[in-house]
Amino acid sequence: SYYVVLLLVLQPPLHRSVPCLPAIKLDRIRAAKVLVEKAVKLHKVFSVQGPYPVIRQALRSRGWVEKRLPRPLHKPRCQSPGEEEGEEGEISPDAADVAEEDEKEESRDDMTDLMSRMVRNETIFFYWTTRRDTIDWHSLRKDQMANHYENAATFTTKVGLCVNLRNLQWFDSADPDTFFPRCYVLGAxxxxxxxxxxxxxxxxxxxxxxxxxxxxxxAAQSGSRSRxxxxxxxxxxxxxxxxxxxxxxxHGNIDRIAQSSPxxxxxxxxxxxxxxxxxxxxxxxxxxxxxxxxxxxxxxxxxxxxxxQLDTDGxxxxxIIKPGAKSRGRGITCMNRLDDIIALVDRDHVREHRWVWFLVTDWNPLTVWFYRECYLRFSTQPYSTKNLHSSVHLCNNSIQKHFQPSKDRNPALPEDNMWSCAQFRSFLSGQGREGQWESVVVPGMRQAVVRALQTAQDLVIPRRASFAIYGADFMLGRDLRPWLLEINSSPTMACSTAVTARLCPAVQRDTLRVVLDRRANPNAYTGGFQLIYKQPAVEVPQYVGVNLLIEGASIRKQKAVQKPPVSVSASAPVASVPLMLSQAHPVQRTGILPTSPQCRRLSLSHPSTNTNFSASHRFTLPHTALDGQYRICPGLTLQKPLPSIEVFSLRTNVIARTVPSRKPNFHSIHSSAQRKQLFLLPYVQSERK
Known part of the structure; x- marks a missing residue:
C-alpha cells in the first residue's frame, strides 16, 4: 500500500517577479498607440544597451520607439594566458564600473515602458550597444543599423594596431615611426x-x-668627481x-660572419x-x-x-608596458630595465589617454568623420623620468582621481586635470604658438587616424547599415607633434568632469545627425563632425549563386622505367661535304628526321676553329637543302630543347652532321625559301659513345 501525506503550509502569497504597469489614462494609451504604429510603419524601433540617455532622448525626439531588452549579465570570465580581455578592444568594465554607470541611467517612464511592451514583437532597426558581441550579426537584415563593425580588433586593440601599422607601406608612403611609437607584442x-x-x-x-x-x-664641475x-x-x-x-x-650585413658565439x-x-x-x-x-x-x-x-624617434627616446x-585589451589605465606600468620587463612578461603573460573622437560610417568606400573638438588630460604630479609611478605618467581620469594635485604643479592646470582644446589653444597663444594647433596638431592627428584605418580596411568586415564611433589617444611632444597611442571602440561617454559633461553629449547628438539625418538629407547639419576622408567606391560583383566546383586527380610520382640501350647503325658510305650557309633554305617538315622515342643530336662545327656546338632533345628538326653528299655519325644522343635564331647574313662554312634513327629521305627537300635561316643549338659538351 502506498500512503500519500500532504503537508499544507499557510503563508502569505508570493510577490510577482514582474512588476505590474501602473494605471495609465486612456488618452495617453491612445497617444502611445499612435506613436507606436507610426514608428513601426517607418521602421523606427531602436534598442540601447548601456548608460546612454542622450542617445535615447535624441532618438525619441525623432519619433523612434525603444524596445527594451533584458540587461546582459556581467559574469567574470576565466581567461587563458594567451587570451585577451574584452571583445575587439571594447571596454570591459569591472563590477564597480558597471554599478556606477547603471546608476546614471535615466529612470524609466510609464509611457516608455508601455510603448516598449507594445513593440516587444517588432523588429529592431537601430542598435546602440557597448559591446559588439551583444548583437547577433548573422541574423541582421540589411536595413538594420548597428554601432559596431565586425573584426574591428585589427585596429582597436593594441596588438592589432601594432601589427597592422607595419603594413602601412602598402597603402601610404608615410613612415609609421613618425606618428606611432615603436611597439612590440611580448607574448610572441x-x-x-x-x-x-x-x-x-x-x-x-x-x-x-x-x-x-x-x-x-x-666641464663646469671639474672639481667634483663621482665616487x-x-x-x-x-x-x-x-x-x-x-x-x-x-x-x-x-643591407650591408648580408655577408657578415658572426665573430663570437651567442x-x-x-x-x-x-x-x-x-x-x-x-x-x-x-x-x-x-x-x-x-x-x-x-x-x-x-x-x-x-x-x-x-x-x-631618436629625440623622443631620451x-x-x-x-611603457600595457595589457593587451584593458582600458582606463589598468595594468599599465613604466620600466627602464630589461631584466625587469622580461621578468614581468614571464611571470604574467602580457597580452595585451582618450582625446579625439572620430566616426566611421562606411568601409567601402572608407568614410571617416573627425570631430572638431577634443579634450586634454594631465597628471596630478609634475612630469619626471626619474619617477615611474602611475600618478606621474598615466593621465587617465580613473587613475588620477585617486591622487591629490601636487603643489609643485603648474598653477594654470585645473583641479579636474582636464582642458578643452579651446583652453589649450589659449595657452599656446600665450606662448606665441597658437598657429601650431591648426598647422601641426590637428593635421597630425587626422593623418594618423586615416593611416591606421587604411591598414585595417581589408580585415574589417564592411556593412552598409553599420557605423562606429571610436576614441583615439594621442600624446603631444614638446614640438606638439601628436603620437598615436591607441584607438578604443565604444569610448566612455561618462560626464566625469566639466569638460566631458559638455563634449560627450554633443558627440552623441552629432553622431545621430551624421548616421540618421544625413541619410534622409545629404545636406543635413552634422554638428562638430567633419568629413576628412572618403575613398572612391569599389563595386562588389553580384553573387549569382554559382557554386565553385573543382575536380581533379592527385599527383603521383611516376616510377622510373629503365629502357634497354638502343643501337644505331648506318649502311650508307660515310662522306663529308662542306655546306655553305649562304645556300641554306628553310623547308617544310616532310617526314625527314621524324619524332621517335629514340634521341638524336644535331652538331654544328666550324672548320677553321674546330669548335663543336651540340645539344640534345627529342624533337623534329627543320632541314636545309644539301648539295652533294652527306655523312652519318652514329652513337649520339639528344637531351635539351633547341632555341631557334634567325640569321640574315651567313658567310661561314659549317659542317652539318645529323644522326637519324633511319636513313633520311632527302628527295622531299625543296628550296622555296623567302629568307635564310639557321637553327643554332645551345652548347652542351658531350662525348660520343
Missing amino acids: EDEKHAFIEDFRRTACTSLLQHVVETQDKE CSVESGIIETALRVCQEFLIDLD SAEEQQWADFLQEFYLVVHHGAEIRGADMFAERCLQMLTKLREVCP VNNIW
Whole structure:
C-alpha cells in the first residue's frame, strides 16, 4: 500500500517577479498607440544597451520607439594566458564600473515602458550597444543599423594596431615611426627577441646622448668627481653597435660572419647594460668621456636621419608596458630595465589617454568623420623620468582621481586635470604658438587616424547599415607633434568632469545627425563632425549563386622505367661535304628526321676553329637543302630543347652532321625559301659513345 501525506503550509502569497504597469489614462494609451504604429510603419524601433540617455532622448525626439531588452549579465570570465580581455578592444568594465554607470541611467517612464511592451514583437532597426558581441550579426537584415563593425580588433586593440601599422607601406608612403611609437607584442617569441634588440640599441643611442649632454656639465664641475666610474670602452661599444645598425639599414650585413658565439654575446650585452644603468640611472662617471663627445655627436647626427624617434627616446630608455585589451589605465606600468620587463612578461603573460573622437560610417568606400573638438588630460604630479609611478605618467581620469594635485604643479592646470582644446589653444597663444594647433596638431592627428584605418580596411568586415564611433589617444611632444597611442571602440561617454559633461553629449547628438539625418538629407547639419576622408567606391560583383566546383586527380610520382640501350647503325658510305650557309633554305617538315622515342643530336662545327656546338632533345628538326653528299655519325644522343635564331647574313662554312634513327629521305627537300635561316643549338659538351 502506498500512503500519500500532504503537508499544507499557510503563508502569505508570493510577490510577482514582474512588476505590474501602473494605471495609465486612456488618452495617453491612445497617444502611445499612435506613436507606436507610426514608428513601426517607418521602421523606427531602436534598442540601447548601456548608460546612454542622450542617445535615447535624441532618438525619441525623432519619433523612434525603444524596445527594451533584458540587461546582459556581467559574469567574470576565466581567461587563458594567451587570451585577451574584452571583445575587439571594447571596454570591459569591472563590477564597480558597471554599478556606477547603471546608476546614471535615466529612470524609466510609464509611457516608455508601455510603448516598449507594445513593440516587444517588432523588429529592431537601430542598435546602440557597448559591446559588439551583444548583437547577433548573422541574423541582421540589411536595413538594420548597428554601432559596431565586425573584426574591428585589427585596429582597436593594441596588438592589432601594432601589427597592422607595419603594413602601412602598402597603402601610404608615410613612415609609421613618425606618428606611432615603436611597439612590440611580448607574448610572441619573435616579437620578444625584436624588443630585446631594440632595447639594447636604444641603450646605446641613449648613452651617446648622455655623453653629449653631460660634456658641458662635467666641464663646469671639474672639481667634483663621482665616487663611481666605468671605463670608456662602453662608449666604444655603443658607437660600434650604432655603426652596425646603419650598415644593416643599407643591407650591408648580408655577408657578415658572426665573430663570437651567442652565449658570449649575451654575456657582453649583460655587462654593457649593467654599466649603462650605473651611468644613466645612478650617475656614474665615464672616464675619458670628453674625448668621445665629438664622435658621439657625429653618430647621433647620422642616426637622426634614419630614426624619427631618436629625440623622443631620451637618455633613460623608459618603456611603457600595457595589457593587451584593458582600458582606463589598468595594468599599465613604466620600466627602464630589461631584466625587469622580461621578468614581468614571464611571470604574467602580457597580452595585451582618450582625446579625439572620430566616426566611421562606411568601409567601402572608407568614410571617416573627425570631430572638431577634443579634450586634454594631465597628471596630478609634475612630469619626471626619474619617477615611474602611475600618478606621474598615466593621465587617465580613473587613475588620477585617486591622487591629490601636487603643489609643485603648474598653477594654470585645473583641479579636474582636464582642458578643452579651446583652453589649450589659449595657452599656446600665450606662448606665441597658437598657429601650431591648426598647422601641426590637428593635421597630425587626422593623418594618423586615416593611416591606421587604411591598414585595417581589408580585415574589417564592411556593412552598409553599420557605423562606429571610436576614441583615439594621442600624446603631444614638446614640438606638439601628436603620437598615436591607441584607438578604443565604444569610448566612455561618462560626464566625469566639466569638460566631458559638455563634449560627450554633443558627440552623441552629432553622431545621430551624421548616421540618421544625413541619410534622409545629404545636406543635413552634422554638428562638430567633419568629413576628412572618403575613398572612391569599389563595386562588389553580384553573387549569382554559382557554386565553385573543382575536380581533379592527385599527383603521383611516376616510377622510373629503365629502357634497354638502343643501337644505331648506318649502311650508307660515310662522306663529308662542306655546306655553305649562304645556300641554306628553310623547308617544310616532310617526314625527314621524324619524332621517335629514340634521341638524336644535331652538331654544328666550324672548320677553321674546330669548335663543336651540340645539344640534345627529342624533337623534329627543320632541314636545309644539301648539295652533294652527306655523312652519318652514329652513337649520339639528344637531351635539351633547341632555341631557334634567325640569321640574315651567313658567310661561314659549317659542317652539318645529323644522326637519324633511319636513313633520311632527302628527295622531299625543296628550296622555296623567302629568307635564310639557321637553327643554332645551345652548347652542351658531350662525348660520343
